[in-house]
Amino acid sequence: MIRLFSHFQSSAGKKMVIALTGLGLVVFVVFHMLGNLQLFQGAHALNRYAAFLRDMPILLWTARIGLLCMAVFHIGLAVQLSVRNRRARPVGYLIHRYRQASIASRTMAISGMTLLVFLGFHLLHLTAGVIDPAFSDHLDAEGHRDVYGKVVHAFQNPFMVIIYLAGQVGLGLHLTHAISSSVQTMGFEHAGLSRLLKAFGPVIGLIVVLGNVAIVLAVFLRIVR
Amino acid sequence: MKFTLKIWRQEGPHEPGRFVTYEAHEVSPGMSFLEMLDGVNQRLLGKGEEPVAFEQDCREGICGSCSLVINGIPHGPDQGITTCQLYMRRFCDGADITIEPWRAKAFPILKDLVVDRRGLDRIMQAGGYISVNTGGAVDGNVLLIGKDQAEAAMDAASCIGCGACVAACKNASAMLFVAAKVSHMATLPQGRPERERRVSAMLEAMDREGFGSCSNQYECEAVCPKHISARFIANLNHEYLRAGIVESGRPSEPESPHAESS
Numbered sequence: 001m002i003r004l005f006s007h008f009q010s011s012a013g014k015k016m017v018i019a020l021t022g023l024g025l026v027v028f029v030v031f032h033m034l035g036n037l038q039l040f041q042g043a044h045a046l047n048r049y050a051a052f053l054r055d056m057p058i059l060l061w062t063a064r065i066g067l068l069c070m071a072v073f074h075i076g077l078a079v080q081l082s083v084r085n086r087r088a089r090p091v092g093y094l095i096h097r098y099r100q101a102s103i104a105s106r107t108m109a110i111s112g113m114t115l116l117v118f119l120g121f122h123l124l125h126l127t128a129g130v131i132d133p134a135f136s137d138h139l140d141a142e143g144h145r146d147v148y149g150k151v152v153h154a155f156q157n158p159f160m161v162i163i164y165l166a167g168q169v170g171l172g173l174h175l176t177h178a179i180s181s182s183v184q185t186m187g188f189e190h191a192g193l194s195r196l197l198k199a200f201g202p203v204i205g206l207i208v209v210l211g212n213v214a215i216v217l218a219v220f221l222r223i224v225r
Numbered sequence: 226m227k228f229t230l231k232i233w234r235q236e237g238p239h240e241p242g243r244f245v246t247y248e249a250h251e252v253s254p255g256m257s258f259l260e261m262l263d264g265v266n267q268r269l270l271g272k273g274e275e276p277v278a279f280e281q282d283c284r285e286g287i288c289g290s291c292s293l294v295i296n297g298i299p300h301g302p303d304q305g306i307t308t309c310q311l312y313m314r315r316f317c318d319g320a321d322i323t324i325e326p327w328r329a330k331a332f333p334i335l336k337d338l339v340v341d342r343r344g345l346d347r348i349m350q351a352g353g354y355i356s357v358n359t360g361g362a363v364d365g366n367v368l369l370i371g372k373d374q375a376e377a378a379m380d381a382a383s384c385i386g387c388g389a390c391v392a393a394c395k396n397a398s399a400m401l402f403v404a405a406k407v408s409h410m411a412t413l414p415q416g417r418p419e420r421e422r423r424v425s426a427m428l429e430a431m432d433r434e435g436f437g438s439c440s441n442q443y444e445c446e447a448v449c450p451k452h453i454s455a456r457f458i459a460n461l462n463h464e465y466l467r468a469g470i471v472e473s474g475r476p477s478e479p480e481s482p483h484a485e486s487s
């Protein structure tokens with residue numbers, strides 16, 4: 001085990017930790033999006049789902065702490081490697097031409113930072129209710145916290161819509177490169193599957209973003225009220 | 226043909242460098258890029274000026290010495306060739322051409338366009354070999370190696386160690402080089418016994434030399450004169466992960482391979 005641990009001290013090993021924790025976070029965003037789609041089933045379904053999650057405090061806090069740890073390792077190591085990578089070329093080129101690097105892969109640090117800022121905002125807004133306290137403690141007819149009402153209230157506000165859409169741009173860009181890239185980082189490749197693996201990132205990224213954007217826009221366009 | 230060249234000039238490792246503009250006259254389309262530079266240097270010598278230093282040896286794409294970033298691309302605009310295999314007919318008459326050295330912390334500039342690439346040699350010294358003497362070439366079919374394996378090993382072995390992958394990478398990472406060497410040896414039976422130690426030692430050496438890590442952009446693959454595929458980088462990661470798991474079940478090795486006898 002000590003050897004395995006010492007492996008993670010190298011830059012290639014750290015990159016593997018970034019990939020693994022990143023994939024953990026990807027699993028979370030996928031289920032987060034799927035869970036929230038229950039908005040379209042109405043207030044009853046979404047509020048029951050929220051209450052269901054809150055009714056299991058041990059599981060909820062385990063998940064939260066797990067996510068926090070993954071985020072801390074992911075972001076901490078990503079920043080560390082990015083700094084190290086910049087230092088590996090102290091004097092740059094007068095002309096530098098990219099030949100095949102995708103836009104998403106070139107903006108990982110920026111899209112990651114956008115995500116971090118958005119994540120902070122999102123947690124303060126809908127989880128902690130600090131940014132817009134107006135709706136944080138309403139109860140619905142069944143006595144559950146009215147998450148539905150809170151979401152509808154939030155996205156009727158065009159400023160919130162803009163912030164959330166910007167966050168989704170960051171998320172989409174980050175995932176487009178990240179998912180396919182982490183397959184490579186974890187050492188998996190297969191001649192026959194390479195196209196499929198390359199398509200993984202953009203496709204999953206697009207599905208997550210479309211799901212989230214659908215919620216925001218459905219409320220904003222008053223399709224869900 | 227005529228060209229306007231913007232070339233990086235630097236007198237020594239610790240001197241400040243700068244771009245200097247030169248005119249290249251009477252260039253024939255059939256001249257190679259290095260022959261064109263020879264012409265420029267002849268004129269400079271005639272005028273009593275210091276010629277532009279650049280590295281070259283075989284001039285046929287096999288030694289990996291030539292190393293110029295031409296208009297922002299290592300080894301120039303064509304794929305699958307080295308600088309010495311690039312011909313002037315590839316450029317428009319009268320074009321401006323910018324020529325820079327490989328740029329990386331691990332490749333300090335020695336003079337003008339010549340960089341010190343011994344970092345790659347030190348990575349090889351860390352583990353890019355097999356310790357037993359395998360003797361001369363064995364008779365055919367004594368050592369059975371599947372065709373797929375033989376071809377994969379040969380593809381990886383075609384790396385000439387030029388360092389263009391490092392020059393092209395935004396992180397100045399040598400992952401493609403290390404991947405080629407590790408995959409080459411891990412694929413063949415002679416390389417198997419030291420498989421785990423090799424990959425760990427070579428990646429550690431890469432970090433020590435100050436190369437960056439891989440962001441999976443595959444710019445390296447696009448400029449590699451030998452078309453080494455970035456799939457070998459996945460293979461390198463696989464070898465490394467495997468080594469971590471396999472080695473963690475083993476008793477720790479002596480510090481040096483010769484420790485027992487001392």
Ligand code: HEM
Pocket residue numbers: 015018019021022023025026029074075078079082105108109111112113115116117119174177178179181182183185186439440441
């Ligand atoms: C919150 C702030 C975040 C920052 C600052 C950040 C930053 C980064 C950086 C710099 C990389 C390395 C890219 C490279 O080396 O080229 C990376 C990779 C990655 N990120 Fe993030 N990220 C963040 C959040 C997320 C989130 C929320 C997810 C998941 C939804 C995620 C998933 C990934 C994955 C899967 C990789 C791929 C690792 C690989 O290339 O092998 N990241 N991230």
Ligand code: SF4
Pocket residue numbers: 383384385386387388389390391401402405445448449450451452453
């Ligand atoms: S992998 Fe290609 S670009 Fe890199 S050193 Fe080998 S031959 Fe040169």
Ligand code: FES
Pocket residue numbers: 280281282283284285286287288289290291307308309310
């Ligand atoms: S001079 Fe030998 S490869 Fe170009």
